Amino acid sequence: MGRLVSQLLALAWPVALARLGIMAMGVCDVIVVGQLAPHELPHQALGWAPTGVFLVTAIGLLTGVQVLASHALGAGTARLAGGALQCSLVVSTIVGALAVVTGYVFGEHLFAAFGVAPELVAPSTRIMQVLMWSIPLHLAYVAGAYFVEALQRPLISTWLMWLANLVNLAINLWLVPRYGALGSAWATVCARGFLAVSLLGWIWLRPDARELGLRTLSSGRGYRAFLAVGIAAALSQAAEAGAFSGMTILAGRLGGDAVAAYQILLNLLAVVFMVSLGFSAATGVLVSRTIGRNEPREAIRVSWFGLLINTTIMLGIAALIMIAASPLARAYTTDPNIARVVLRWMPLVALATLADGGQAVVASALRAQGDNWAPTASHLLAYACVMPLVAIVLSEQRGLGVQGLMLAVNLASFLSVGVLVARLWTLTRRARSQSPAHDPARSPLNA
Numbered sequence: 001m002g003r004l005v006s007q008l009l010a011l012a013w014p015v016a017l018a019r020l021g022i023m024a025m026g027v028c029d030v031i032v033v034g035q036l037a038p039h040e041l042p043h044q045a046l047g048w049a050p051t052g053v054f055l056v057t058a059i060g061l062l063t064g065v066q067v068l069a070s071h072a073l074g075a076g077t078a079r080l081a082g083g084a085l086q087c088s089l090v091v092s093t094i095v096g097a098l099a100v101v102t103g104y105v106f107g108e109h110l111f112a113a114f115g116v117a118p119e120l121v122a123p124s125t126r127i128m129q130v131l132m133w134s135i136p137l138h139l140a141y142v143a144g145a146y147f148v149e150a151l152q153r154p155l156i157s158t159w160l161m162w163l164a165n166l167v168n169l170a171i172n173l174w175l176v177p178r179y180g181a182l183g184s185a186w187a188t189v190c191a192r193g194f195l196a197v198s199l200l201g202w203i204w205l206r207p208d209a210r211e212l213g214l215r216t217l218s219s220g221r222g223y224r225a226f227l228a229v230g231i232a233a234a235l236s237q238a239a240e241a242g243a244f245s246g247m248t249i250l251a252g253r254l255g256g257d258a259v260a261a262y263q264i265l266l267n268l269l270a271v272v273f274m275v276s277l278g279f280s281a282a283t284g285v286l287v288s289r290t291i292g293r294n295e296p297r298e299a300i301r302v303s304w305f306g307l308l309i310n311t312t313i314m315l316g317i318a319a320l321i322m323i324a325a326s327p328l329a330r331a332y333t334t335d336p337n338i339a340r341v342v343l344r345w346m347p348l349v350a351l352a353t354l355a356d357g358g359q360a361v362v363a364s365a366l367r368a369q370g371d372n373w374a375p376t377a378s379h380l381l382a383y384a385c386v387m388p389l390v391a392i393v394l395s396e397q398r399g400l401g402v403q404g405l406m407l408a409v410n411l412a413s414f415l416s417v418g419v420l421v422a423r424l425w426t427l428t429r430r431a432r433s434q435s436p437a438h439d440p441a442r443s444p445l446n447a
Helices: 002-036 038-061 063-074 079-113 118-132 134-150 155-179 181-204 220-254 256-292 296-323 325-332 336-344 346-368 373-397 402-433
Strands: none
Touching: 002 038, 002 134, 002 155, 002 181, 002 256, 002 296, 038 063, 038 079, 038 118, 038 134, 038 181, 038 220, 063 079, 063 134, 063 220, 063 256, 063 346, 079 118, 079 134, 079 220, 118 134, 118 181, 134 155, 134 181, 134 256, 155 181, 220 256, 220 346, 220 373, 220 402, 256 296, 256 325, 256 336, 256 346, 256 402, 296 325, 296 346, 296 402, 325 336, 325 346, 336 346, 346 373, 346 402, 373 402
């Protein structure tokens, strides 16, 4: 048990730091533009909006890198791991090209269709078009990060992410005074280019690159296995991201103070979620390796243990949130009215961390076992169907405002983790009743 805890922690904390680094880069952009070109903040916010849709969906498509590379390494067929990375880079290039074309062909029409004020359309479109060039670069980095996580060497991607934050800050300070939000967009492109080139270069120059199959072209069957994992994950992430975007619109209908307070509460939840993403990745890698060794019972044990460790950590973080609720609220805003709303509903953030993190860990464990569509179904049910409806009823019809929105988030998260835990329990009973033949040569990339 001690060895498993060590493995989970060794993988989880670098991944969590890397994910926090991704958030930090966006925060840096907003702060620099807000200080040096504040009148362009609306252009920046609108320019980022369509970019986020492409990124969230495409990152889901790349989930197969982590799963299939870990499977291959666990099965002793390391040469197939490189095939998973190759598949992801091809997909990243295709999706990135589609994003760029969409930005230039449909840019202004996208903003106009959603009723954006005419004076904001042109400058926001220019920023969006620049940011679209960063998408294939960021996806290449994510693919590489998933690959090194499968190798259980996640620290390199973490170090590079925080170095990229310094690159992003320096270029922001250089370009924003002259070019405003457009300069910040180019800083993002440069920082993500640095990430992609440096991480993929490190992977390519590894002494075992040939043994990992990095310099051998992948077969068509590898793409089928890759997309079997990725399409389900992409749909899941797109549904969840879209649902939360809709929640922000609902908050906007409640008034300025309400949307500000809700965004602060949601941001705090997102920061804590980065820790759970670390345990999600660690659990997925270790489960995938046991599946690669054809040890389904061990995979089940690792799955439950990952959930237990994450829940324990989340309980500690929830307690810290409650203890530090007042300083946290004041750190986010100096407006006393907004701070009062944030402080009042901080307990709902603490509660949500348990379920929100738990569903991410169990979803990763299930996908690592080849159960790709149960997490997708869970997210569609909980976040795309139940959460918005409950939010409308509680926040608007019952007049609960921000409290209603946060209660809806909690209900959806507990529903999601409940469905996924039930599915994991079903697989647990199945694994206990079966004794599969050992076939270490079998890999999903050969399926």
